[in-house]
Amino acid sequence: MGRFRFCNRSLNDAIVALLLSTLPLMCLGIRYFPANGEMDINSGSDVLFGFTEAPEYRNGVGCSRDSIHVAMTIDLEYLRGSIAAVHSILRHASCPENVFFHFIAAEFDPANPRDLTRLVRSTFPSLNFKVYIFREDTVINLISSSIRVALENPLNYARNYLGDILxxxxxxVIYLDSDVEFVTVQY
Structure with missing residues (x-):
């Protein structure tokens, strides 16, 4: 008498859905936990040390030794987006160990390239990457004022000089902006 058997399949599905909805959701992602409880991007110091370590990504079966080179800019203002994009690429790649990242950092960013390198290494310990310094004086005199303030940042133009930087x-190389995320779609 202690056993229940529901004849209605939709009722079974509803109970399973109800049970699953009461469990805490487990998301695989990189989380940002500021030390002081505030999310102030302009402070710099908290942002550079507030990310959790990503899981280790390993190649699937049948991966070749060919590398895929991905270039992205990395700076304090768009740091969370860059970290999320890297995580997204690695998470959805069938051969994540074959992806080599080339990060271009501005020489006068509030977070210096050494700090950014440490942050990337601590967040993605097994990541293949190199950080390059973009000399902003290469383009600073070529930029005219714009309606969008973001377009006045010299680092936005680093993609045009990848042949000289890398x-x-x-x-x-595949150049990606920091606001890109990848998903796996199965048909």
């Missing part, structure tokens, strides 16, 4: 062995 190591000579990189013959092909």
């Amino acid at each position: 190591d000579p062995y990189v013959d092909r």
Whole structure:
């Protein structure tokens, strides 16, 4: 008498859905936990040390040794977006160990390239990457005032100089903005 058997399948589905909805949701992602409880991007120090460590991403079966080079800018203002984009790429790649990231940092960003390198290494310990310094004086005199203040940031124009910035062995690279996220779609 202690056993219940529901004849209605939709009722079974409803009970399972109800049980699952009461469990805490487990999301795989990189979380930002500010030390002082506030999310102030302009302070810099909290942002550089507030990310949790990502899981280790490993290649699936059948991966070749070919590298895929991805270039992104990285700066304090869009740091969370860059970290989220890297996580998204690695999470949805079938061969994440083959992805090599080339981060371009501005030489006069409030977070210096050494701090950004430490942050990326602590968040993604197994990531293959290199941080390059973009000399803002290359473009600063070429930028005219714009309606959008973001377009006046010299780092936005680093993508035009990737051939001069990246190591000579990189013959092909995919440039991505920091507001890109990847998802896996199965048909």
